[in-house]
Amino acid sequence: MTDPVPLRVTRLTKRYHVQSDGWLEAVADVSFEVRAGECFGLLGPNGAGKTTAIHCISGFYPASSGQVFIGGFDVHADPKRARQILGVCAQDDTLDSDFRVLDQLVRYATFFRIPVAEGLPRAHALLARFGIADKANEQVESLSGGMKRRLQVARALISAPKLLVLDEPTTGLDPEMRRTLWEILMEERAAGVAILLCTHYMEEAQRLCDRVGIMASGKLLDVDSPRVLIERHIGADSIDEEVRPGVVWKRGPNLEDVYLKLAGTKLHAPSEAG
């Protein structure tokens, strides 16, 4: 059955065995939904469980318990229909380096039953939109890190998905390219695409997301719009921040302050797990 809500995550839990630590509960009883035309951010440091959650949401990892519905289809019971409307940009570089830039998009489109004749103009349009049209016939390996990242987001859009899942999409991009990508994501959102954005960039979440879920140690600590989260947990008063010894800046409260208060750790805390 189809569902007007592109993504429903219900009590998702994921445990797996870690050799050194026994069982790890990477995602713990997480529930949220992402509506059409909404950008939902999962904000948390490395190791918060965001990437594991995304693997469960895409159906790549089975859930230990709970359910994930994409457009009304259970992604674990009916992955083909669920993923037909899903576009994923993984955190890692998963570009197929056996193909040139353009061919890569066209081949990937065939995985969504998009014939080459239809995939080709889509691929050209996406390359132009992402500013890499002149690289169409280049090998993927010859692209810079930023270009690869753009190509990977472009590839996630080749099937015109209703749900776009992006795991740290702007990592490695320079400020200009980051803004260009933000603009493209906002265009997609305006066109009705639901976006699930995992990031540890507080500014990105605050700027792009209609709602944000703060995640730490596998748990979703709170969900709301950035403004409401800041008001609820920090208030409206400006904050004095000592940026270096003896230098104090006054600034407005932000999502990082919310995160610090809820999780008690910094967003950029180093960790191994995703």
Next chain:
Amino acid sequence: MRTLDSVWGVRCVWLRYFDVFRKSLTYYLVTTFSEPVLYLLAFGLGVGSLIGALKVNGTVLSYRSFVFAGILGQTVLFQGFYEASYGGFVRMYYQKIFTAMAVTPITLSEVLWGELLWDATKSTVAAEVVVLIGVATRDFPPVALLAVLPVAFVSSLLFAGMGLTVAARSRSIDEISYPQYLLVFPMFLFCGVFYPIEQLPAVLQWFAWVLPLTSVNSLMRTLTLGLPFQVQSVPILAAWLLVLVAYARRSMYGRLVK
């Protein structure tokens, strides 16, 4: 419906490999076909001219014909194993294309079937090149081109299963060397590629029969040279095939999915 969908998924993956193969045809032709051709020239024409005829299972035949059929078995071993082990490891670990494909409407199970079937296809084509040369030199009858096809494909799938298992269970690409030296090379040297295994001591003969390449070589020689059919080769191959393909898929699934 689900079966048809799965067939479509496997076909998509297979076509992805075929597309890569087609676009780098020269590279693949050289790397895939030069090895068996060099072996044929060196052992078939070179060593073969020194040895002349030999008697195998009561049949007298030229060493060149004997070794041509052995190189057929060696070709499916090397092509199937190396494409799935080193190639599979690169695709799984460095390129991460299994992961990339398995978040589309293609499932991981279909990705792995597509990988195995492509590896087997490529290896079968290489084996057919060896048969073609054998037919051209009149060591094999023309009908061998068709007769060998199913055995070549099944054996290629078996060795691809072995290779993919190795890829899934190796922590680094260097670790693939262990099964290469401890399993693949012993098969290459002791399973009847270059000489009849009856020349070996009884213990080594028994050991050779346990390994799948001996059965592959036996069947290939029956189909290309008309040597007596050794019935044990079929159940041995079937058992290895079922175990290795299932274990490869399970190992790779365990490696990628938490």
